[in-house]
Amino acid sequence: MVTSHTAVVGSGYMGGGIAQVLALSGRNVALADVDADTAAASRRRIIAEADDYASRGLFPADAASRIAERVRAAESIEDAVASAGVVEEAVPEILELKSETLSRISAACAPDAIIGSNTSTIAIGVLAEAVHLPERFLGVHFSNPAPFIPGVEVIPHETTRKDVVEAVVTLLGECGKTGVPIKDVTGFVLNRLQYALFGEASRLVEEGVATAEQVDLITRTTFGFRLPFFGPFAIADIAGLDVYRFCYGSLHDAYPDRYTAPASLVEHVERGEKGVKTGRGYLATPTERTGDLTAYRDEAYAALAALLARLGPPPVAY
Template identity: 40%
Template sequence: MTEDVKLQRAAIIGAGTMGLGVAECFALAGLDVLLADETPDASQQALGRLSQRVRGQVEAGLLPQAAVKAASRVGAAADIASAVASADLVFEAAPERIDIKRDVLAAADAHAPADAIVATNTSSLPIDDLAEFVKRKERFLGLHWFNPPEWTPAVEVIPSAHTDQEILARAREFLLAIGKKPATVASGPGFVANRIQFALFREALACVEDGLATPQEVDEVVRSSFGFRLPFYGPFQIADMAGLDVYVSIMDVLSQGLGADWEAPKSLRDIVVEGRLGTKALAGFYEYGEDERAALLIERDKRYAALSQLLGEFAR
């Protein structure tokens, strides 16, 4: 049976930074939201913080005046049971401890309507493990938002082995409808974003520990070099534009000084041997036509020029 994509009522369990930010997004998208935190007083206090934050965003010109009224769609519930009783979507945003999430998910699943979607915001815990805490496993999945959730577009959508494909599709459609950019990923350590983000942080810290630069200098290098490209292109498309043969050569040098872990993977060497060198060869991780390649490079330069101008304005 095909389910209606439109979700109208949400329950958010956990009113910390992520829970409040997601509540704001849901309310501004027109949903009615109930928050439940550790105690009724904590839930009420969270409403006050949310109201204050939205008013501040309006005063700063970040949101229209109508956002203040929209935020009033968020209410406080006395407990988990009352929060989820009529919810179409239950969103667990409890602390990243499996024992806490176990209790929250079990309570939410026990009291939510039979047709509710139950989601966890875990950033690292295996989704299949968390699915064991709910009875309706086919309606459970991970929706990993990023801080600050009211501004960051991405949401990792992580199905468990039991998640119904209709529920997965419905969750993606909902996220698209409220202006987010969902990416369906498999459940693995850190999923995709945190695996990459913490690999970056690990090496940034190693650069400081090895005496290559201060934390401030590392931040400047990252912001002003490859970080400058990332608002527009991911690592594979950036590699295509640089040349995959160039990447192999650089990784060969890195491996000599930093060890075998830095050697170019066989999958990358195989692509290069096949002649798929990136945009210059019209094929790499992506396929390119002649006209498409030319348009890509022109568009890249336009985007970089516009970003340079914007960054210059913020630096004044």
């Protein structure tokens, strides 16, 4: 098991959720913030949240007591990180604040302690400039809400050691999370995709094509319905890459400044790699597994439809 002593610096909603995740995996967590009182208040909050989650069947029945036992409110950042083998910084997304905090963390923790940042968009190489011994530093980007979203972006910068990346992925796995190592670019993968979608959604509303309510409804009841099970490349392979290329042509004719078929898509189609129907596309799903894929898809979509019917529409007012 990766180190049993951890620290979370920044005890707001994200930091508190990360502390819950670590504590429920059996780690001791020192929770720090701008002062001891803020950290103590956050500790009380995440224990109360855990009790509420448990009452709704979202956390184990003993989650609150486990978190109370494992999480302590630290007197200071330096106190929190002094004995931690892994430190996660989760202060607000302000470059100067993150840099100052990371400088304090790296000066006070052990030289072999791993330091992660929960930044959403700031390049890790930029943040690394503030870190003493930056080879033990990387991005560890949880999504909101941290206790329930399984994927975590793991972002090494140019000099991050390979064993540090491996240790973080292992730790996340032991916490029930899926750590996905990616390259260091501004926005990473999650937010580049998320903001690309939001930009096009906004244009549709601004152009009068649909209202915000209609865009949201179409998104979550059509292609968004597939996304819990299949990523964009799997979806494209299932639909057929030749179909995608044709559709890109239509979109390019109408919106030449916004839609052009990706070079990789054109190359796949020209090689006859059209997706599942030819046994190779972006992924390599053999044609003999088409039946298994179809069965999985149908069961997954039916189960999600039943879940949504049980939960009802989200309580969002438009």
